[in-house]
Amino acid sequence: MNLKTFVKRFTVGLGLSAALLAGASAETLKIGVIASLTGPGAPWGLATQYGAKILASEVNAKGGLDVGGKKYQVEVIAYDDQYKAADAVAAYNRLVRQDGVKYVILMSSPSTLALKQSIEDDKVVAFTSAITPKAIDANTKYMFRLYSTPIDYVPSFVTWLKNNVKGKRVVILNPNDETGWDLTQLSETLYKENGFTVAGTDLYERTQKDFQPLITKVLSMKPDLIELSAASPPTAGLIVRQAREMGYKGVFAKNSGPSPNEIVAASGKEAAEGMINLLYVDPTNSGFKRLAADYKKFVGQEPHEQVVTYYDAANVLLRAIQIAGDVKDTSKVAASFAKALPMKSVLGEDLTLSGKKNGDLNQQILTVDYVGVIKNGRPVVVGKVK
Structure with missing residues (x-):
């Protein structure tokens, strides 16, 4: 050496x-x-x-x-x-x-x-x-x-939809657990308050992979908008893809648990085009x-x-x-x-x-959130909610 x-x-x-x-x-x-x-x-x-x-x-x-x-x-x-x-x-x-x-x-x-x-x-x-x-x-x-939790941001999110989405007939889909139950109740109330007709709500198991029977039921309700609020990212993408394959032409929205990139990965870019998501960040x-x-x-x-x-x-x-x-x-x-x-x-x-809205004052971090629309496979910020 x-x-x-x-x-x-x-x-x-x-x-x-x-x-x-x-x-x-x-x-x-x-x-x-x-x-x-x-x-x-x-x-x-x-x-x-x-x-x-x-x-x-x-x-x-x-x-x-x-x-x-x-x-x-x-x-x-x-x-x-x-x-x-x-x-x-x-x-x-x-x-x-x-x-x-x-x-x-x-x-x-x-x-x-x-x-x-x-x-x-x-x-x-x-x-x-x-x-x-x-x-x-x-x-x-x-x-x-x-x-921030849904009670903080979903009201502003649904108001944005009211002012920017033409159709007012919505179906709400959520997982069958505590998260899904709470978001179904909150979403249904807010959509009705903003002039939407809630044509139906339904629950599914988080392990579910075949959504064709559920989508068949949903499509029979003739929704203009399908709300997927608490769906996990791969599941949301799967629902979007299967619904598009079965002929759904309307809008998808996700007012909680944002995950646009993962949704696109599971659904395909074309199927996810125009989907409206709550976002925790501005990607730029x-x-x-x-x-x-x-x-x-x-x-x-x-x-x-x-x-x-x-x-x-x-x-x-x-x-x-x-x-x-x-x-x-x-x-x-x-x-x-x-x-x-x-x-x-x-x-x-x-x-x-x-934490005032949740009844837990001084035990919650309040954050700023955004409204994003998937365009060409990527979320683009189009609004801010607080």
Whole structure:
């Protein structure tokens, strides 16, 4: 070995040793994620997981999170609940009892409701994207909503449809679970208030793949618009494709759980043309583009736009921990949530404290959302809703 090679290897080894020593000197702050990492809900679940992981990597690259003068490396531990409450309970027990996690991010309403009491009993601080009003009540101290929910944005979304869609006869389709029930009830009320005729509503199982019998029933109702609010991305795309193949010429809308890119992938570009989606981001936003590029490095594919909301929520959580000045005392962290806001989203919009419409004041992050229309396979922002 020549001198040049020896010096190079010695220098690299010295740098690695220093990095290892720095990591060893920092304590670890663990954040658990319980989400649907496989199956139809995977686009949402991976956004949950990697929104938090991307933020953790950024914090760790700067030496860790400073809490009370002590540095913490942020570790994200994710488990798959496959959109099933029973699997969520198993994942939660593993995170809390075995992994020692005190902070959890939850994706779905079924999982949130299954864990609601355990979170309060264990004093685990949890952020949820559950839309059900049942997730938070007067006795809830440790659960927080991480973004605006349908009661915040669906009214404006349906009003936009009223002013921009010609036909006023709608059929509402949703999955047969807590999320679907809530959104069916809310959507039906709002469509009627805005002058639409709700020709029918129907439910399907999230595992369902053949929608021809259901679509046959829907087409017999002669809708101008089919609302797919809580459908998972691949399922929504499948319904769109099968309905187009069966002759449906009307409009599709999705007033919740936005996922236009995944819908196009499942339906085909031509079938999805003109579909109207609620959007959590403006795809042209520079902050989203940066986050999307980081996501692609981690996962190797384009992200679901909801990655923004989970990145922002994790950021709010870390700020609340810093304000509390104590990683271990979750009561202090929960009490510091209100002090963490307002703050800026990665998109540059203001994240504020809200929850009045859900009855959970001071336990919800209020975000800004958009109306998008799929044009040539891509969502184009045509309006903003708050």
